[in-house]
Amino acid sequence: MDTVDYMLFSALDIRVGTVVKARTFHEARKPALLLQIDFGELGTLKSSAQICDRYAPSEILGKQVMAIVNLPKKQIANVMSECLVLGLSSAKGIVLIGPDHAVPNGERLH
Secondary structure, X not given: OOOOOHHHHHOOOEEEEEEXXXXXXXXXXXXXXXXXXXXXXXXXXXXXXOOOOOXXXXXXXXXXXXXXXXXXXXXXXOEEEOOEEOEEOOOOOOEEXXXXXXXXXOOEOO
16 A cells, blocks of 8 residues: 655545535536535535435435545536545445534534
């Protein structure tokens, strides 16, 4: 296993946010949901997430998720994706990572 310098890891700004809007992102080339995630004082950020195999838009509303919020924005179809939600691969699609108890939106991973 390769090791990563702590400074490199600490440069990633990983925060928790709550999904406040979700819809099927028909404009994307690959099946995806377009999420709007409330990160508290950071505001609401958009993310295109290829999670359709496991999540319907109505199922993900109100869910707290972890995301990297300081990567460069990325144009996906007609939307600028502003953060990268984090998940794990499973046989039934991506499983999103989030806290097992509610925490304030915008809380940074330590």
